[in-house]
Amino acid sequence: MYYSLIFAGSLFLLKLVVSRTRLVSGINSCSGRVQVLYDGTWGTVCDDGWDLSEAAVVCREIGCGDAIEVKSSAYFGEGSGQIWMDNVNCSGNESALSKCEYHELELNDCNHSEDAGVICQSVMRLVEGFDDCSGRVEVLHNGKWGTVCDYKWDGSDGAVVCKEMGCGNIKVLTYGAYFGATSGQIWMGNVNCNGEEASLSTCAIQGWGTHNCFFAEHAGVICGLPVRLVNGNSFCSGRVEVLHDGQWGTVSDDGWNLTDAAVVCRELGCGDVITAKGGAYFGQGSGPVWMNSVDCVGKESSLIQCNIAHWQHNNLDHLHDAGVICSEQ
Incomplete structure (x- = not known):
């Protein structure tokens, strides 16, 4: 964190420089609400003047594509x-959102x-996994897809x-040609x-294209979503269970409603509630x-992002376990 003085006419304006940018509540780490960190506190960015030039800087800063x-x-x-930033104005070539012009602090x-x-x-x-959350890891660089040693x-x-990938926690690491061998970069x-x-x-890496591997020594993963449906008629119906601290548990139906259930359906790729x-x-x-007294706004990418009082409720029994039926498409 640091400050810089900017001369504007006859005035010196104190411009704060934020130290970090992230995206939250999206479908993965490359989509979501823009947040910036300043003085140890995360805040948002106002959409006044927000366009593709500013978005391009954010995408580049967090290591995503265009x-x-x-x-x-x-x-x-x-x-x-x-709200840390307002009227952000980037040329599109900046390395970080903090290097763009903007109004800051409470000046919005x-x-x-x-x-x-x-x-x-x-x-x-x-690639070539069992589902969207498993497979051979491939990365895009210089417009070309390649593997990871x-x-x-x-x-x-x-x-x-x-x-x-928005796939929850890592379950299994894979090596070699577990998900099939491929040639190329x-x-x-x-x-x-x-x-x-x-x-x-x-x-951190050795450098793009620099490695110690030969053909078919490909890195892969099997990930697990932190939410599942159990005892239903299909993958898209059942008792709601969440993974926390390495253990599956249930959700109380106290306050459980269609808004909360809709987040589960979307998270699992099961259509509408x-x-x-x-x-x-x-x-x-x-x-x-x-989880008890779950309170979702409806746009969260995962149920575990919704508001709750605290994790685990020892005074609750399973007579009130919540469930959901989704449309499956």
Whole structure:
């Protein structure tokens, strides 16, 4: 964090420089509401003047591809707290949003219904897996897709991949040709993530195209979503269970409604919600009741992003386990 003095006519304006940018509440780490970090606090960006030039800077800063779409009017849900930036004006070539011109601190006339967002091109994909959350890891660089060398491939690296894909926690790391062999470019070698990065492309590597691998030494992952439906007639119906602290548990039906259930359906790729169920309609679960009084706004990418009082409620039983029936398409 630092400050810079900008001369404007006869006045010196104190311009804060934010130190970090992230996207939240999107479908993956390359989409969502724009947030910037200043003085240890995350805040939002007002959508006044927000266009593709600003979005392009955000996408590049967080290690995603080109800006695909600009979002405004709190498309990804309203943030809270401080609105750090307003009337952002980028040329599009800046390395960070903080290097663009903008009004900052409380110098804005915005509220959180005007929070800016962006959808960037994903620069990573999982190929030939069982589903969208498993497969051979491939990254896009210089307009060309290539693989990742599995030398020193570990859990921190896989965790970043799963998070970037919006697929929850890492379940299994794979090596070699587990998901099939492919020829062509090997882009990344000796990947060394700390696990906190938003994108694999921002992790430390030997250098693009530099590696110790040969043909078919491909890194892969199997990820797991933190939410599942159990005891239903299909994948898209059942008792809602969430994964927390390494253990599956249930959700109380206290306050459970169609808005909350809709988040589950969307998270699982199951279309629209048909019915929100309570009273252990799909049978009683076991283990902890992780979530109670769930309060979603409806645009969250995962149920675990919705508001709750706290994790685990030891005074609740499974007679009130929540469930859902989704449209499946």
